[in-house]
Amino acid sequence: MGIKDVFQVLIIGAGVTGLSLAIELLRRGITIRIIDSAHAHFSGSRGKGIQPRSLELLNMMGIATDVLKCGTLYPHLKFHIGPLSIKGWSLGTHDAPSEARPFPNLIMLEQWRTEEILRKKVQNLGGEIELGTGIEALTQTDDQVIVTLTTGETVRAEYAVACDGGRSTTRGFLGLQLLGAAVDQKTSIVADMEVEGLDRKYWHAYPFRGAGLRSLAPLPAGGLFQLQATDDISLKGLANGVQKLTGKKVGHIAWQSRYRHQARMVERYRVGRVFIAGDAAHIHPPSGAQGLNTGLQDACNLGWKLVSALRTGNDSILKTYEAERRPVAADMLGLTAKLHTSTSKSRGDLTNQLGLNYRGSSLALGNAPGTLMPGDRMPDQFLSNGIKLFDVMQHGGATQIMRPNRDHILIRPDGYIAEFVSREVNLYYGHNVVKVDE
Ligand SMILES: Cc1cc2nc3c(=O)[nH]c(=O)nc-3n(C[C@H](O)[C@H](O)[C@H](O)COP(=O)(O)OP(=O)(O)OC[C@H]3O[C@@H](n4cnc5c(N)ncnc54)[C@H](O)[C@@H]3O)c2cc1C
Incomplete structure (x- = not known):
């Protein structure tokens, strides 16, 4: 088979990470191919805990309600010790939604069903998941990634992303290793x-x-x-x-x-024009329900940045993917290793990922007038027109909250605060900026 036309992004692996990335790119008009070496879709419950921050990102994709419709709150534990059965706590919170936290709770949903919801969204956006298609070779030039597929086809893309899980083949082609230890x-x-x-x-x-x-x-x-x-x-x-x-x-x-x-991760998230995300980049014990959520959030961080690079021809923003996401994975490895051996009941804010921030990032600019800082997750709020900010943020670009007599809040496409700024901003790294009144 011959070489097909060059498209923009090749996604290797159609698990939660790859599917989330596909949505983030397709909904912003990027041409992709998404391949998976498996011959059938995953059918297990494995990563069943979806964290509040992931629900907020799924809301931006327009599919949080599908997840909530199918999922349940985490039930209470019941300990069976000899003849005794003792009711315990729940590993998830059972809180009422608030204005700032519309999705406060950890939701239980079988991983195969989460993937099904993501897959349906990919298909609605015009994407097609190519099953039974792995990779056999990968090389790069200055402006292309060239991949030989197991089908015999050679494809060229401007970028590729390895989302092929803990046993990633692509990682080997990139010369990366998972470093760390068994827990x-x-x-x-x-x-x-x-x-x-x-x-x-x-x-x-x-x-x-x-x-x-x-x-x-x-x-x-x-x-x-x-x-x-x-x-x-x-x-x-x-x-x-x-x-x-x-x-x-x-x-x-x-x-x-x-x-x-195990608690292991790669030393780099990028080799040339190829990025690595999800379990391909970091593996850890399941305690604390972090892995699938971290993969989804890797995808949401990388997605809008790839769009910026492809739209503007300037790829300097792509450096911030590793700078922002690798420390998150390193912290998560430490947390899950600790939870694996701990009998602690406390989860909630420790694991809900709402407190994750990119305050130290080169994209977090200037000073903060209050407690919220550049790099923080922007909380939800009702705007003056009665619409919720998180619903506005589904448009895929950046958002600016216009505030009379105060600096306006510029929000990145993935929902983190970029800057408090007095001027109106019309374009943010190639993304349109939608303005809303506070
Ligand atoms: C018991 C258990 C419980 C867990 N519970 C939770 C939880 O509650 N919450 C949570 O967040 N996480 C949990 N996890 C972790 C979670 O399952 C993983 O982090 C998640 O599956 C990672 O998603 P991924 O898309 O990065 O990788 P994967 O799910 O591994 O998907 C990778 C995809 O790539 C494909 N692939 C592999 N090789 C190739 C190749 N060469 N070419 C093309 N395609 C390829 C695979 O077929 C697969 O579809 C749990 C894990 C375990 C084991």
């Missing part, structure tokens, strides 16, 4: 299963039977529970193991997998 020597099991008669109101935890914690969380769809077991129930003996644990009969097992607890 736990044991492997763990995750599986989606029916457990007949187990109360679906609770997340059941079995702390002292065998080594480590085993738990069964009621998933929103299909009457299934997600098993996570940190010790060795063999995959072959899964039904028996869970039956012994719960005293209940195990029915259909819809999906199962093994995983290891």
